[in-house]
Amino acid sequence: MTQRIQSTTALNERQCLACTTATAMLTATQCKAFLVQLNADWVLASSAKEISRTFKFKDYYQTMAFVNAVAWIANRQDHHPELIVNYNRCQVRYSTHTIGGLSENDFICAAKIDALE
Numbered sequence: 001m002t003q004r005i006q007s008t009t010a011l012n013e014r015q016c017l018a019c020t021t022a023t024a025m026l027t028a029t030q031c032k033a034f035l036v037q038l039n040a041d042w043v044l045a046s047s048a049k050e051i052s053r054t055f056k057f058k059d060y061y062q063t064m065a066f067v068n069a070v071a072w073i074a075n076r077q078d079h080h081p082e083l084i085v086n087y088n089r090c091q092v093r094y095s096t097h098t099i100g101g102l103s104e105n106d107f108i109c110a111a112k113i114d115a116l117e
């Protein structure tokens, strides 16, 4: 029988693992267990294949500072979100392209972005 040990390290202190086609796609139940560790504004898509959160800012300078911080995290973790950028808001969407669904990497990066606030 395969035993899985869930890490007890806080999500935002973990590092992403390289994605391969063998990367485990999380079930909806697993996603919900990770979701409660994030800021309550993160939304799990009904398909359980994407999480998203919209961040609001005072102006374009603040928005772009956030976008740059997210880009820095994305490059450090080699895990990249979709970003929809407007004047005073940015929607961040995470999914793992390699597997067409959500992996632990998506929740690790989401937690790192939450820690920016």
Ligand SMILES: C[C@H](O)[C@H](O)[C@H]1CNC2=NC(N)=NC(=O)C2=N1
Pocket: 018, 019, 078, 079, 080, 081, 094, 095, 096, 097, 098, 099
């Ligand atoms: C080669 C490189 O590690 C992969 O293409 C990474 C890059 N960033 C990625 N980001 C996301 N969101 N999903 C991926 O599957 C992914 N794969």
